[in-house]
Amino acid sequence: MKSIDKKDVIDMLKDWTNEYHVLCPNKKINDDCIFDGFEQDHFTLDYGKLSFCLKSAFFPQSEIIFEVEDNQYHEVISSEKTILFGIRACDMMGILQSSSFMSRDYGDVYYSAKDDATIKVVMACPGPQNETCFCTTTNSGPFAEKGFDLQFFDMGEEFLVEVGSKKGKELISGELFTDIDSGDAKGKIAAFKKKASEAIPKVDEIKSVMEMLKNGVVEDEEWEEFGQKCIACGGCAFVCPTCTCFNVYDLARDGSGMRVRGWDTCLYGGFTREASMHNPRPTQGSRLKRRYEHKLKDYNEQDLQGGLCTCVGCGRCSDVCPVDIGILNLVLAISRDYKSG
Amino acid sequence: MGVNKQLKEENIYKPLPVSIVRNLPQIKDHRLFQLKIENGTTWETFSHQPGQFIEVSIFGKGEAPISISSPPTRLDTLEICVRKVGILTNALFELGKGSTFYIRGPYGRGFPIDILKGHKLLLVAGGLGLAPLRSLLLYALDKRGEFDDIILMYGTNNPDNVLFKYELLSFFDRKDIKYLYSVDKDEEGIWKQYVGVVTGLFDQTELSPDDTYAVMCGPPVMYRFVIQKLLSLGFAKDHIYVSLERMMKCGVGKCGHCAIGDKYCCTDGPVFSYPEIESIKEAI
Numbered sequence: 001m002k003s004i005d006k007k008d009v010i011d012m013l014k015d016w017t018n019e020y021h022v023l024c025p026n027k028k029i030n031d032d033c034i035f036d037g038f039e040q041d042h043f044t045l046d047y048g049k050l051s052f053c054l055k056s057a058f059f060p061q062s063e064i065i066f067e068v069e070d071n072q073y074h075e076v077i078s079s080e081k082t083i084l085f086g087i088r089a090c091d092m093m094g095i096l097q098s099s100s101f102m103s104r105d106y107g108d109v110y111y112s113a114k115d116d117a118t119i120k121v122v123m124a125c126p127g128p129q130n131e132t133c134f135c136t137t138t139n140s141g142p143f144a145e146k147g148f149d150l151q152f153f154d155m156g157e158e159f160l161v162e163v164g165s166k167k168g169k170e171l172i173s174g175e176l177f178t179d180i181d182s183g184d185a186k187g188k189i190a191a192f193k194k195k196a197s198e199a200i201p202k203v204d205e206i207k208s209v210m211e212m213l214k215n216g217v218v219e220d221e222e223w224e225e226f227g228q229k230c231i232a233c234g235g236c237a238f239v240c241p242t243c244t245c246f247n248v249y250d251l252a253r254d255g256s257g258m259r260v261r262g263w264d265t266c267l268y269g270g271f272t273r274e275a276s277m278h279n280p281r282p283t284q285g286s287r288l289k290r291r292y293e294h295k296l297k298d299y300n301e302q303d304l305q306g307g308l309c310t311c312v313g314c315g316r317c318s319d320v321c322p323v324d325i326g327i328l329n330l331v332l333a334i335s336r337d338y339k340s341g
Numbered sequence: 342m343g344v345n346k347q348l349k350e351e352n353i354y355k356p357l358p359v360s361i362v363r364n365l366p367q368i369k370d371h372r373l374f375q376l377k378i379e380n381g382t383t384w385e386t387f388s389h390q391p392g393q394f395i396e397v398s399i400f401g402k403g404e405a406p407i408s409i410s411s412p413p414t415r416l417d418t419l420e421i422c423v424r425k426v427g428i429l430t431n432a433l434f435e436l437g438k439g440s441t442f443y444i445r446g447p448y449g450r451g452f453p454i455d456i457l458k459g460h461k462l463l464l465v466a467g468g469l470g471l472a473p474l475r476s477l478l479l480y481a482l483d484k485r486g487e488f489d490d491i492i493l494m495y496g497t498n499n500p501d502n503v504l505f506k507y508e509l510l511s512f513f514d515r516k517d518i519k520y521l522y523s524v525d526k527d528e529e530g531i532w533k534q535y536v537g538v539v540t541g542l543f544d545q546t547e548l549s550p551d552d553t554y555a556v557m558c559g560p561p562v563m564y565r566f567v568i569q570k571l572l573s574l575g576f577a578k579d580h581i582y583v584s585l586e587r588m589m590k591c592g593v594g595k596c597g598h599c600a601i602g603d604k605y606c607c608t609d610g611p612v613f614s615y616p617e618i619e620s621i622k623e624a625i
């Protein structure tokens with residue numbers, strides 16, 4: 001096992017930038033933490049839960065997939081050797097689940113080229129990062145079980161570093177890292193994990209609502225009540241680590257230009273509207289139902305990767321929703337309304 | 342059938358050029374396009390199944406899923422029957438003989454030929470729903486010995502909107518297919534067959550539910566009524582197949598647009614057995 005002094009982390013990241021594009025938390029305007037390219041003067045370890053998950057590293061908000069010239073399609077597959085430093089365990093689970101979805105049956109070259117070129121360095125959480133964290137309920141945190149190349153555990157003055165892959169091991173072969181007694185480190189990590197897990201509140205309603213949805217007891221009226229409030233901003237989906245729906249559109253002039261794909265969401269009315277104007281999900285309630293049932297019921301088992309469902313418990317939809325829907329309020333309301341039944 | 346694993350390593354979004362061999366007006370705003378692959382290969386390598394679809398791509402206008410209307414038994418051209426409704430389909434109608442556009446596919450799970458073989462087939466089509474059913478119909482007619490009775494029920498809204506008119510008329514000369522055609526309304530009184538909704542055709546003939554498989558495709562309102570009818574006649578649920586339409590973007594199970602409960606219409610469908618979707622409220 002290895003460790004690194006906290007004060008050496010900046011030098012570590014600097015080293016990594018020689019070979020990689022390093023994405024990490026930087027404190028920017030208004031003291032907001034933004035996950036982007038390493039900047040020595042802005043880098044911070046005090047970042048809590050970032051308001052965006054890291055899916056844009058693999059699945060950009062918009063991305064050119066073809067350049068088209070005289071109606072000839074030339075694929076544009078962009079990827080760069082990248083290190084994601086400091087992602088949270090819930091984000092790691094989001095990446096695992098999304099990667100499974102994007103590669104099964106048919107592979108998505110745009111996603112997988114970036115996924116394959118990216119090293120994931122998880123920062124285990126010592127406890128909840130804010131009041132909406134519930135990763136212990138969804139089996140997706142506060143530390144990662146798999147998928148990472150490296151995982152850092154905060155021991156105060158230093159980080160203990162768990163290796164998850166060969167690539168990860170190579171990254172910590174430099175002299176900034178100190179060899180330490182493995183047995184001793186394992187004990188410390190186990191204690192960290194135990195304390196961290198206990199600090200995160202369980203949301204038992206997640207499981208009970210999953211069961212209710214499976215049994216079909218939740219009526220459409222319940223969803224329509226939420227639908228009345230929802231302003232269809234799509235925020236919940238765009239911050240969600242496992243929402244990967246997209247739209248495809250052309251930017252063209254005289255047969256040349258580009259074919260682009262960009263984030264889309266089932267919360268939008270046009271998402272399922274057919275050319276005939278028929279819409280199988282005609283109300284905002286039916287669209288909210290879709291989004292949350294996709295997380296809690298209608299996922300593919302194969303994509304779970306050890307998680308409970310395809311909600312990874314990061315709580316971001318609860319953080320961002322301007323009208324206080326979000327998964328937490330939603331499951332609380334449903335379980336309250338259907339308690340006896 | 343199912344997902345074509347061969348494509349796994351390729352870029353699934355890259356379309357392939359085809360050209361229009363013939364462009365045959367059908368009824369108002371509907372045309373049949375006969376296509377050939379531009380690079381000289383044949384449709385044999387494309388190896389589609391009846392009921393599958395392609396994504397038609399016209400750069401600048403986007404992509405749209407369109408059913409393959411011709412059967413794998415007739416591979417000199419690939420046929421699609423298109424209704425002009427919007428941006429892409431309008432652009433397609435601007436293209437003449439010899440013009441090039443792009444396609445991807447074949448996609449989706451078509452009709453379960455292996456299950457249907459050896460049985461009676463009841464095809465129920467409404468309007469443009471005949472487009473995908475036609476690939477199955479012609480397949481079964483080309484391999485006539487492999488199927489028992491073939492019954493086609495086809496309904497349109499009025500006598501002017503009958504698709505594949507000459508083909509349907511040609512069945513009048515055949516003894517090995519039973520056809521029942523209906524129109525919702527016949528204001529000019531020119532229709533010699535049934536006037537009323539397509540479910541009315543069920544009262545015009547005897548069916549033997551035990552050894553018949555029913556497959557259907559049509560406008561959204563049609564499914565529930567036809568399924569009800571079939572069930573009341575004693576059809577087992579797993580003898581009923583539907584081909585469903587959804588808004589689709591990718592056609593390969595990634596973009597999420599076509600989801601129906603835990604299924605994706607583009608990869609798990611568009612053909613579903615009734616038991617597969619029966620409990621999914623938003624399905625039909």
Ligand SMILES: Cc1cc2nc3c(=O)[nH]c(=O)nc-3n(C[C@H](O)[C@H](O)[C@H](O)COP(=O)(O)OP(=O)(O)OC[C@H]3O[C@@H](n4cnc5c(N)ncnc54)[C@H](O)[C@@H]3O)c2cc1C
Nearest residue numbers: 275405406407408422423424427428429430472586587611
């Ligand atoms: C499996 C399957 C098989 C099909 N088979 C056939 C067939 O054989 N023949 C046939 O004619 N049709 C078929 N269809 C229907 C066909 O796909 C549609 O008619 C076609 O997509 C229409 O495309 P368009 O560009 O002409 O229409 P448009 O109405 O222009 O819509 C095309 C796209 O434009 C976008 N759009 C439309 N309105 C808006 C808006 N207000 N804001 C933003 N974006 C918008 C949507 O993304 C939409 O997908 C099939 C559909 C499916 C799912």
Ligand code: SF4
Nearest residue numbers: 230231233234236321
């Ligand atoms: S964030 Fe809230 S208001 Fe916005 S789409 Fe999601 S549920 Fe609706």
Ligand code: FES
Nearest residue numbers: 592595596597607
């Ligand atoms: S069309 Fe994209 S998932 Fe089915």
